[in-house]
Amino acid sequence: MKYIYLLSLVLFFISCEKDAELSASIKIPDPDNPQLPVYSEWGYNTFGAQYERDVFVYSNYEIPLKIIVQDSHITFFFQGTKGNSAYMSLKITMPENSIEKYQDLLSYSDTLINLNNPGILVEMTTNGTTSELNLISGYINFIRAQQLYVDKIEGGIILSGKFSLKFLSDGIPYSMSEGRFDLGIDDNIFYVL
Amino acid sequence: MKKFVSVYLLLMVGLHPLWSQDSTGKKEKEKPKLYLNAGSGIHFYSCLSQDYDFIRSGVNYYSSGYYNGANTRTLKWFFTQVFADLKLEYRSNTDKFWISSGLRYTNLRSSLGRYSSYYSTGSDFYYINMNKESLETTEFYRVKNIDYSAHYAGIPLEVRYTPFEIRFFRLFFKAGADINFMFKQTKDVQFQSSEMDINEDDVLALFNSSPKYFGSAYLGAGIQLGKPGKPAFRIESSFPAFVFSTQSFGLVEPEFGGGVMLSLLLPLK
Numbered sequence: 001m002k003y004i005y006l007l008s009l010v011l012f013f014i015s016c017e018k019d020a021e022l023s024a025s026i027k028i029p030d031p032d033n034p035q036l037p038v039y040s041e042w043g044y045n046t047f048g049a050q051y052e053r054d055v056f057v058y059s060n061y062e063i064p065l066k067i068i069v070q071d072s073h074i075t076f077f078f079q080g081t082k083g084n085s086a087y088m089s090l091k092i093t094m095p096e097n098s099i100e101k102y103q104d105l106l107s108y109s110d111t112l113i114n115l116n117n118p119g120i121l122v123e124m125t126t127n128g129t130t131s132e133l134n135l136i137s138g139y140i141n142f143i144r145a146q147q148l149y150v151d152k153i154e155g156g157i158i159l160s161g162k163f164s165l166k167f168l169s170d171g172i173p174y175s176m177s178e179g180r181f182d183l184g185i186d187d188n189i190f191y192v193l
Numbered sequence: 194m195k196k197f198v199s200v201y202l203l204l205m206v207g208l209h210p211l212w213s214q215d216s217t218g219k220k221e222k223e224k225p226k227l228y229l230n231a232g233s234g235i236h237f238y239s240c241l242s243q244d245y246d247f248i249r250s251g252v253n254y255y256s257s258g259y260y261n262g263a264n265t266r267t268l269k270w271f272f273t274q275v276f277a278d279l280k281l282e283y284r285s286n287t288d289k290f291w292i293s294s295g296l297r298y299t300n301l302r303s304s305l306g307r308y309s310s311y312y313s314t315g316s317d318f319y320y321i322n323m324n325k326e327s328l329e330t331t332e333f334y335r336v337k338n339i340d341y342s343a344h345y346a347g348i349p350l351e352v353r354y355t356p357f358e359i360r361f362f363r364l365f366f367k368a369g370a371d372i373n374f375m376f377k378q379t380k381d382v383q384f385q386s387s388e389m390d391i392n393e394d395d396v397l398a399l400f401n402s403s404p405k406y407f408g409s410a411y412l413g414a415g416i417q418l419g420k421p422g423k424p425a426f427r428i429e430s431s432f433p434a435f436v437f438s439t440q441s442f443g444l445v446e447p448e449f450g451g452g453v454m455l456s457l458l459l460p461l462k
Contacts, residue, residue, distance in 0.1 A: 019335075021316045026252050042249055042322075043331070109329070149332040150320075151386050158331055 022155065022184055025058055039180040041144050043158040047078055049179030054083045056090065056176065065159075065183045067105070070193040072097050076140070078181070082126055089125040090176075092140060102190040105157055109145035114138075115165055122165065136173060138165025148184065156186035225422050225460035228282040230293055232427070232456025233275075236411070236434045238447035240270035247399055249320035249333065253309060267319055269308040270445040274409065274436065274452075275300045278349060282458065288421070291353040291365070299345040299373050301403055301436075305444045306338040318385040321396060334396060335385035341443050342380075343403035347373030355417075363417040367429065370410040378403055404440035411435070411451075417458070425458040 025045040030038040035055045036048035045064055048057040058064040062079040069075075074096035082088040094113065098104060115122055115138035122133045140163040148155045163179035251267040280295030307319050320333040351369035380402075382393045415429025432451030436442070 019316065021251060021320075024252050026250050028250060041331075044250070106329075144328065146328070147330045149330065151333070151335055151384075151389050155333075 019150065019155075022150070023188075025060055025064060033178065036178065037180070037182070039160070039162065040182045041146070041158060041160040042182060043148060043156075043184035044182045045184055047080065047179070047181035047183065049163065049176045051082065051088075051176045052174060056080060056082055056088050056179075059087075062087075063189055065181065065185070066189050066191065067102070067185065068191045068193060069096070069099055070191075074099050086127065087125070091121075091123040091125075093121040093123075095119045100192065102157060102185050102187060103147075105159060105185060106145045106147060108142040108159070110143065112139060112141045115140060122167070131169070133165070133167040134169070136166040136168060138167070139163065156184050159183050159185050226284045227461040228284070228425075229459045229461055230278065230280040230282045230295070230456055231459075232280075232454055233277040234429075234431070234452055234454030235276075236274040236409075236431060236450045236452035238272040238274070238434070238436065238450030240272050241446040241448050243268075243270070243446060245399075247322045247325050249322060251307065251315060251319055253315040266308045269306050271302075271304040271306070272442070272445050272447045272450075273302050274434075274450075275302070278456070280349065280351075281461075288358065289355055291355070292351070293353075294348065294350045297347040297349045297371055297373065299347055299371075301343045301345065301407075301442075302341065303403070303442065303444045304338055304340045305400075321399065323395060334389060334392060336396060337383040337385055339383075339396070339400070339444060340381045341378070341403050343375055343443075344377040345373035345375050345407070347371045353415075358421070361418060361420055364414070365417060365429075366412075366414045367431075368410075368412050369431075370408065372406070372408045374406045375403065401441040401443050403443045404438040406440075407436055407438035407442075409434060409436045413451075413454075415454075419458070422460055424460070427454075427456045427458065429454050429456075 022043060023045065027046055028038045028040060028044065030036045033050065036050065036057065037044065037046035046058050047064055048055060058080045064079060066077040066079070067074065068077060072095060073093050075091055075093040078090045080088060092115065098107065113120070116135055122135055122138065123130055124133055140161065142159060142161040144160045146158045148158050160182045161180070163181070164177045166173060166175050248267065253266060276297055276299040278295060278297045280293040282291050282293035284291050307317050309315060309317065318335045318337045321336050323332045323334055324330060349369060349371040351367055353365045353367040355363050355365040380397050382396045384390060411431040411434035413429055413431035415427055417425050417427045419425025430451065430453050433449045434451050435449055436447050
């Protein structure tokens with residue numbers, strides 16, 4: 001019994017350990033817009049969107065996506081930069097009762113969510129200021145959610161999709177378009193509070 | 194200047210017997226026209242960059258006093274042609290043209306590994322997506338290297354030309370080609386984890402095999418050491434060298450290459 005317990009413990013840590021390369025962000029430039037990563041479904045840990053005349057993209061110094069489950073809500077917290085340097089984040093919070101562990105996100109595959117739906121909150125942090133966006137329109141489309149195996153051992157899930165939104169700020173409309181994400185999800189970035 | 198011209202003229206007069214075809218006043222011994230040529234050589238080839246849509250891009254980090262960065266070159270390729278010949282060589286009446294043909298054994302070796310350079314750090318394996326068509330799962334196998342070794346029997350044809358004759362040392366130029374047919378092939382996959390060895394066939398099924406037949410062509414030059422009509426030793430280079438086939442070369446696509454060959458010649462008659 002003791003040995004079965006020890007073996008289970010070893011297998012648990014093996015299954016939870018993620019190769020450093022699978023955690024890194026790998027940019028394959030979009031040939032149509034080289035400032036953005038191409039849309040992919042490989043778990044390259046990248047995201048990007050055209051934001052006005054600049055870009056909102058992942059950064060090698062921040063975790064690109066954190067997922068937080070709290071009080072019957074789920075938050076997708078994208079962190080990156082505006083252009084090449086200034087910190088920027090986009091937080092999308094929506095009602096969700098069925099997600100308890102990261103594997104449950106597989107149910108999001110082929111799911112299009114209208115960001116104007118009741119109960120959905122979109123916040124943006126830029127220039128050191130966080131503000132709730134007054135959305136004109138927007139969506140986030142989870143095109144594919146896949147179970148990942150590495151050498152036949154479970155290694156997390158891959159969440160890939162696209163997003164776009166338009167909002168008003170001080171009466172002026174702004175646009176974030178051509179958004180795409182390709183992210184590896186495991187226990188390290190999934191939080192249940 | 195006068196001293197230099199005098200020494201030069203003396204050398205030319207002194208070496209004249211070595212350069213001339215006939216020695217004045219001597220009857221030249223008849224030189225053999227047929228030689229047995231046994232040799233071995235190797236050609237290295239550069240390869241065309243290839244993208245495999247089932248191999249995940251990797252990242253290599255560079256850290257130096259001037260540059261910290263990364264690139265996503267993932268793979269490195271390697272392709273060599275090792276061969277051994279047994280040929281008959283026929284020499285023209287003027288002993289300037291040498292034509293040889295016979296039998297050739299060739300071993301084509303190719304490999305596909307993870308790219309790294311002296312200045313970069315990163316994983317020493319790459320990820321192969323084993324079920325790219327699936328919508329629900331992605332399954333990666335971690336592979337360090339894939340090696341192919343294919344064995345061929347072939348027929349070479351080579352022509353060499355030497356512009357002048359010296360008693361012991363002869364410079365020549367060559368053009369050659371061969372046609373080869375496979376009789377054996379081995380493939381090997383090195384996984385990051387040895388427990389994955391049982392899945393070797395699944396990985397190999399994603400790649401083409403070495404061609405059942407191929408041809409090669411090459412130009413080159415070399416030197417032959419040995420007295421006329423006696424056993425001789427050759428060292429020669431080949432550049433450029435090309436391989437071609439109507440079939441894929443498997444792991445890699447060779448571009449062009451070059452190499453060296455050593456051989457021993459024995460006069461027959």
